[in-house]
Amino acid sequence: MNSNELTLAIRQHAQQLGLLDCKITTPNLSPEHDEKLSLWLAQGFKGEMSFFHKHGISRNHAEYVLPEVKSVIMVALPYWTEDFDQTRAILADEKAAYISRYALGRDYHKVLRSRLKNLGQYIEQLVPDVIYRPVVDSAPLSEVSFATQAGLGWRGKHSLLLQKQTGSLYFLGALLTNLALEPNEEIPSHCGQCSRCMQACPTQAIVAPYTVDARRCISYLTIELNDIIPVEFRKAMGNRIYGCDDCQLVCPFNRFTKPSQEADFQVRHGLDQVSLVELLAWDETMFQSRMAGSPIYRIGYHKWLSNIIIALGNVSKSATIASLMVPLCTHPNHLIAEAAKWTLLQHDYPE
Known part of the structure; x- marks a missing residue:
């Protein structure tokens, strides 16, 4: 089996695994990518994500990640x-x-990593001495x-990958391998003069085309930031309690998106239509039980x-919500206590 036949076999098996697409690139990005990443880091846009x-x-x-790598298979x-x-x-x-729609089902890391492992095992049947490593944010x-670089799509101005027929609502994964496969070519951007994603961002986190200041991004603030959300962003947060999809919801290319049939990504515990007050009632045991996986x-x-408490501060003034906040103001955890005090003030409850 020559390189082209092997590449075709890999792409066909990827499709059988339910993967949207599969493209190949070389193991190194251009010096331009190095310069852009270095500048992004120097500007402090990473926030508290020290791993960057x-x-x-x-x-x-x-x-x-894999010293022997010769090709990167992107899916x-x-x-x-x-x-x-x-x-x-x-x-x-x-x-x-509101919970970012990617998080309504099971953890995508496990789902996609399993598919990539399956793809690697399939390649191993064809090339027994192959070395590979699946990567999904891991x-x-x-x-x-x-x-x-692999031509799987182009980078949109919101910094996410876009495809002309399927938009951006998918997870990315990589399979690193020591096989020297023919790389695909990059494809041109089709964003043109459109800047809807930049205009739609509630906190104006997209500070320039293709550049996101994570310190302003609601996804970062509600997920990656270990401390409480800064006061300046709490109102803009609205009812978003985990992540944010606004930049994707306005993207014209996402109108082509078809619902995923993946069972693991279907909604769990009614999280697509649940009230803030309902979630406030969960204790820690309920959270750990329902959010497992x-x-x-x-x-x-x-x-x-x-x-959740901060989002309740963005609800119309309510004596009921104020009464729910009072006992939380003395909670031993500072994240909860500080959030409750702020929300209490938003409902005109005197200090």
Whole structure:
């Protein structure tokens, strides 16, 4: 089996695994990528995500993860499961809890990693001495940049990967291998003069085309930031308690998105239509039980609850919500206590 036949066999098996697409690139990104990443880090846009500084531009060179690597196989797996009008209705309902739609089902890391492992095992049947390593946010690798270089899509102005027929609502994964496969070519951007994603960002986190200041991004603030969300962003957060999809909801290319049939990505525990007050009632045991196997689990109960409390501060003034906050103001966890005090003030409750 020659290289072209092997590549075709790999792509066909990837499709059988339910992967949206499969493209191949070389193990190193261009010096331009190194310069852009270095500048982004120097500007402090990473926030508290120290792992970016720890690995630096090594993220752009796959041999840092697998020394024997000669090719990077990039794949995409769709996750969107609902109607866009329904999604917008939840965002517009101040009493509803909005969770980024990628997190409504099971943890994508495990799902996609399993597919990549299967793909690697298939290649091993064809080439017994192959070396490979699957990566799904599990190693320092600039996945969007490698996907762009592989021609899997182009980078949108919101910094996410876009495909002309399927938009951006999918997960990315990489399979690093020591096989020298023919790389695909990059494809041109089709964003043109469109800047809807930049205009739609609630906190103006997209500070320039293709550049996101994580310190302003609601996804970062509700997931990656270990401390409480800064006061300046709390109102803009609205009812978003885990992640944010606004930049993707307005993207014209996402109108082509078809609902994922992946069973693991279907909604669990009714999280697509649940009120903030309902979630406030969860204790830590309920959180751990219901969020087991979910990407939400990793932020922990206290961060989760503080996000919910802040979102309740954005609901129309309510004596009921104020009464729920009073006992939380003395909670031993500072994230919860500080959030409750702020929310209490938003409901005109005297200090």
